[in-house]
Amino acid sequence: MANGGPVEHGYPHLDMVRASITALYKRLSYDTIRTFAASVAPVDVAFCDTDDLHLGAQRVARELVRHYRLPDARVIVAFREMTHAANVELAAGPEYFVELNDRFRTHRRDIGAALAHEVMHVYLHRLGLSFPGTRDNEILTDTAAAYLGAGWLLLDAYREDAASSQKLGYLTPEEFGYVLAKRAQLFGEDPSVWFTSAQAYAAYAEGRARARRDEQQPPLTAAGWAGRRRYARDRRHAQDPRSAGAGVGVGVPYVFTAEGRGVLRVSFDCPTCHQRIRVPVRGRVRARCGLCRTVLECDT
DSSP, X not given: OEESSOOOOSOTTHHHHHHHHHHHHHHHOHHHHHTTOSOOOGGGSOOOXXXXXXHHHHHHHHHHHHHTTOTTOEEEEEEEOOSSSEEEEOOSSSXXXXXXXXXXGTOGGGHHHHHHHHHHHHHHHHHTOOOSSHHHHHHHHHHHHHHTTOTHHHHHTOXXXXXXXXXXXXXXXXXXXXXXXXXHHHHTOOGGGGOOOHHHHHHHHHHHHHHHHHTTSTTBTTOOHHHHHHHHHHHHHHHOGGGTTOOOOTTOSEEEEEOGGXXXXXXXXXXXXXXXXXXXXXXXXXXXXXXXOOEEEEEO
């Protein structure tokens, strides 16, 4: 939790964010992810100053347990002085103890954001889904919370001005916006209508623009003129017998490989789940991602 200090911006964790989305699809399946089509509603996690602190926190925790479909899990919330925003004790269950930073006693509207992250830790723990290392696991947790419908709360907790700043989670504001935009493209929703923070809206708009560029990379037909021209050049190089049947452009999102009998294929990331897709180089091709079932129009 950044509290008054500098807030990191940009996309320093983008590769791990994409790996997290792929891991979610592999562990949960397309059908399970589709059951999270409805995000957490603002009214269900609203917290006003007149609410009892502990009863209100328990109510929000129960709502997030319900949203993540953990009906046999109970989250007990307490408050104490600590450096981080929150902490959860990942035991065997069914009870899980979450401690929130004492500052949430007076910043109650952000309790839902803190709990969205901590209850997601419980969800991933029970799934047995994790990455090696604390940092990567925290990125997975933030990404999963955002992609499965509760992470908009974490982005909305981001506020920054000349005098102070606050950000919850390990992702940058723009990375949260990127994941939320990926979810919005999948389910056709607009999370920006729920933001109370102007900075959160700006970060979402930036992340949305970055997410849209994923769908405009060659060999997808939506690629721009410059990308298509670069792709054609790299394809000619890959088809040149003097290049040993393989050509790879520098810093591009696709790779050419030559297989038996001179069959040339191109591989690239699915713009939805980032699973690697490989298709033959033969002009117009319609590809279907086997992981997220997205149908991709390609010009190879």
